[in-house]
Structures are given as structure tokens and as C-alpha cells.
């Protein structure tokens with residue numbers, strides 16, 4: 001949590017980590033675009049509404065007719081494809097702060113959904129393994145294994161046989 005006395009945008013004077021630190025500037029650190037990315041929206045991290053979001057710089061880029069929300073992540077730049085490109089023009093009409101917090105909400109909502117989907121998937125496979133419901137069968141004359149889970153709605157699917165060179 002920052003200790004800025006008032007909402008402060010990265011790159012502007014006013015940032016304070018704690019009450020003992022001198023007031024300073026939080027450096028701007030934007031997620032790097034790819035080749036052919038056209039930067040449509042560029043909103044540095046900031047704080048406000050009691051939220052410290054200095055670490056999150058948000059960019060919307062256009063690439064081959066599609067729009068992506070770019071953020072830095074520990075695994076590199078994350079590119080979230082935006083589902084409704086019409087709404088990007090709405091975002092462009094907003095003031096900087098409204099735009100930032102709307103995109104910040106989209107970012108965190110998508111992150112949470114992805115995390116919950118991964119957790120649900122892991123739970124499914126762990127339970128199936130614990131119940132010994134995961135079944136496999138070699139596909140005749142092919143380097144593939146058919147996989148299915150008993151008592152589940154998941155259709156069977158084929159994966160390459162790890163014991164046979166492709």
C-alpha cells in the first residue's frame with residue numbers, strides 16, 4: 001500500500017512508499033508492445049480510491065484488427081484479447097482515470113477467472129486420478145494414446161504416445 005497523500009500517477013511527483021520516505025516519483029514501466037502493435041491506450045499505474053495500483057501499467061494495442069490489453073507479468077508481457085472491440089472506442093472517450101480503473105477491473109476479473117478455471121481443472125483431474133477413473137488405450141497403428149475419464153462429461157481425446165518417437 002502506498003502512502004501517497006493524494007491519487008498519484010506514475011511519472012508524476014507525489015509518490016510515497018511510507019510516511020518516513022521522501023515524496024518522489026514512481027517510475028513509468030510500460031509493457032512492451034510487439035511488432036505491428038498500434039498503441040491505442042496508454043495508462044501508467046497509479047493509486048486512488050484506496051487502491052495501490054502503481055505496479056500495473058495498462059496498454060491497449062491494435063494488431064491485425066484485434067485489440068489486446070497488455071500488462072507486465074512475471075512470465076513476460078500478458079496479452080488479453082478484448083472481446084468487444086466496439087467498446088474500445090468508448091474507453092477512448094473516457095477521462096484517463098475512468099479508463100484506467102475500468103481496464104484495471106477487466107484485467108483483475110480476467111485474472112481471477114483464469115485462476116479459478118485452472119483450479120477447477122486441476123481438481124477434476126486429481127479427483128479422477130484418486131478415483132482411478134482415468135483410462136487410456138493405445139491407438140492401433142498410430143503413435144497415439146486415447147484418454148478418457150469414466151463418469152464424466154468429457155469426451156475421449158487422443159494424445160501422442162510419449163514412449164514412441166513421433
Ligand SMILES: [Zn+2]
Nearest residue numbers: 002004008047
Ligand atoms: Zn500512490
